Amino acid sequence: MNALETAKFEFCLRLGDSALIIGHRLSEWCGHAPILEEDIALTNVALDFVGLSRNLLTYAAQIQNEGKTEDDLAYMRDVVLYRNALITEQPNGDFALTMARHFFYDVFSYYFYHELCNSADLSLKGIAEKAVKEIDYHLRHSAEWMYRLGDGTDESHQKIQDAVDELWMYTGDMFDTDEHYALLQENNIVPAMDNIKEQWHLKVKNVLETATIKVPEVTYMQSGSLKGLHTEHLGFLLAEMQHLQRSYPNSTW
Amino acid sequence: MENKDHSQGILWEVFIQGNPGIPHKHAGSLHAPDAEMALQAARDVYTRRSEGISIWVVPAANITASSPEDNGSFFEPSNDKPYRHPTFYKVPDGVKYL
Numbered sequence: 001m002n003a004l005e006t007a008k009f010e011f012c013l014r015l016g017d018s019a020l021i022i023g024h025r026l027s028e029w030c031g032h033a034p035i036l037e038e039d040i041a042l043t044n045v046a047l048d049f050v051g052l053s054r055n056l057l058t059y060a061a062q063i064q065n066e067g068k069t070e071d072d073l074a075y076m077r078d079v080v081l082y083r084n085a086l087i088t089e090q091p092n093g094d095f096a097l098t099m100a101r102h103f104f105y106d107v108f109s110y111y112f113y114h115e116l117c118n119s120a121d122l123s124l125k126g127i128a129e130k131a132v133k134e135i136d137y138h139l140r141h142s143a144e145w146m147y148r149l150g151d152g153t154d155e156s157h158q159k160i161q162d163a164v165d166e167l168w169m170y171t172g173d174m175f176d177t178d179e180h181y182a183l184l185q186e187n188n189i190v191p192a193m194d195n196i197k198e199q200w201h202l203k204v205k206n207v208l209e210t211a212t213i214k215v216p217e218v219t220y221m222q223s224g225s226l227k228g229l230h231t232e233h234l235g236f237l238l239a240e241m242q243h244l245q246r247s248y249p250n251s252t253w
Numbered sequence: 254m255e256n257k258d259h260s261q262g263i264l265w266e267v268f269i270q271g272n273p274g275i276p277h278k279h280a281g282s283l284h285a286p287d288a289e290m291a292l293q294a295a296r297d298v299y300t301r302r303s304e305g306i307s308i309w310v311v312p313a314a315n316i317t318a319s320s321p322e323d324n325g326s327f328f329e330p331s332n333d334k335p336y337r338h339p340t341f342y343k344v345p346d347g348v349k350y351l
Contacts, residue, residue, distance in 0.1 A: 035261045037283050037294035044297050141293055148286065 001064065004187065007180035008121065009063045010083065011190065013073070014226070016056030017084035020074060021234070022105055023049030024241055025092055034095055041141060045102070048134040055127045075245035079235050080228035087170040089234040093163065096149055096156070100163035103142035104204065108174045110139045111199045115191035124189065143207050150211025157212065164208065165216050170231075172221025175200075262286035264313040267295040269305035275350045277309050285310075 001009060026046035033039035057070040087105055092098045113135050116128035149160035175197040177185075184190040208215050224230070244251060261284040268277035280299045285291035291310040300308065319327055331337060 035284060037285060037298060041294065041297040044301060137296075144289055144293065148290070 003183060005063050007183045008124075008189070009060050010178075010180045011184055012056045012060035012063065012124075013083040014085075016053045016060060016073075017082050018053075018088045018105070019049045019056065020053035021082070021084040021237065022088035022102070023047070023053060024237060025088065025090075026098070026102070028092055029098065038095075042098075045138055045141070048138065052127070052131050052134070055130070059123050059127065071245070075242045079230055079238060082225075082228065082230065082234060082238070084225060084230075084234070085170075086173040086222055086225045086231055087167060089231060089237060090167060090170060091233055093166075094159060096159035097163040097166065099142055099145045099149065100160060100167050102138070103146050103207070104167060104171050105174070106135065106139040106142045107200050107203050107207075108196065109135045111196045111203075112191065115196065118188075119190065120188040146207050146213070147211045150208070150213040160211070161213055164213055165218075168216040168218050169220055169222050173223045173225050176223050176226050178226050262290070265291040265295070265310045266313050266316060267291075267299055268309040268311070269295075269299055270307035270309075271305055272350070273306065277307065280304070282313060 023046045026042050026049065029039065029042045030046070031039065033042055053074070054070050057073045061068045061070055061073055085105070085108075087101055090097075090101050109131075113128045113131050116124060117132060119125040119128065146160065149156045151157070175193050177193050181190060181193070185192060205215055222231070263284065263286075264282055265285055266282050267280045269280040270277045280295075283291065283294050283298055285294050288310060292308060295308050295310050299305070
């Protein structure tokens with residue numbers, strides 16, 4: 001791969017892994033959500049994310065051109081080779097923690113993928129155009145829950161405030177960029193991350209304030225996912241997700 | 254029909270319109286705390302296989318239904334009036350959804 005191909009490959013892993021991991025996290029709610037309707041909603045969203053990750057990892061495998069498939073990339077890479085944003089791998093916790101994580105990533109996805117629809121790379125443009133309709137819905141869903149949990153009962157308010165406080169330090173990592181990203185930006189393939197970050201903050205602040213949730217004042221941000229430095233949770237997630245392919249390589253069903 | 258246990262929200266009836274120009278049909282019911290969440294739940298539960306283009310959600314408590322005791326006076330009088338069926342008209346070719 002030349003420099004531009006390497007940059008595209010890394011970028012597809014970044015977005016594709018994030019979608020796969022948050023999709024997997026949401027799928028863990030299947031059969032466990034607090035109400036039946038939400039169980040179906042969360043697994044619907046999980047499927048949207050896994051579908052999106054398939055598109056991105058398939059494209060990554062094409063760029064890599066080593067005869068690998070989306071499945072090789074999903075099931076045969078270990079923690080340090082994963083590029084998903086830290087926030088996506090955080091455990092489900094209670095329903096409030098799941099919703100806060102989902103909301104933070106949805107706001108990012110919303111602005112990022114809408115901008116990606118203008119990409120000079122036609123494959124990424126196509127993938128983004130397909131994804132934005134789903135993402136619009138994801139954000140509508142999680143934002144409505146933020147309002148209801150924040151402005152609901154004392155207990156729901158406390159739980160969602162705790163969740164927001166706990167996850168806040170993982171939000172900065174979503175906007176981290178590297179030399180690969182800079183190269184893609186020079187080639188009009190990806191949007192300027194500063195703009196996305198600014199829009200994210202405005203929207204999140206707006207929703208949290210309406211939901212009577214305090215915006216955390218913490219400024220320390222955990223980072224490292226672009227280099228494969230993850231929180232301790234990703235290894236356990238991959239162990240479960242990759243178990244079958246690792247134990248019985250190339251098995252199909 | 255009022256749901257006594259509000260921990261899962263109240264009961265809503267869901268109506269889906271399958272195609273433009275045809276009536277909304279009853280698809281089922283669900284629980285939700287308010288109208289917006291009922292609409293979203295209806296979208297997720299009843300339209301994920303492209304069943305519809307429009308959704309109505311109605312609080313089940315707001316529906317007034319006839320009871321089985323009404324059946325005699327409501328419905329039986331029309332049983333011996335077949336001329337009320339529009340079976341004596343020819344439907345032009347190409348008219349759908351009649």
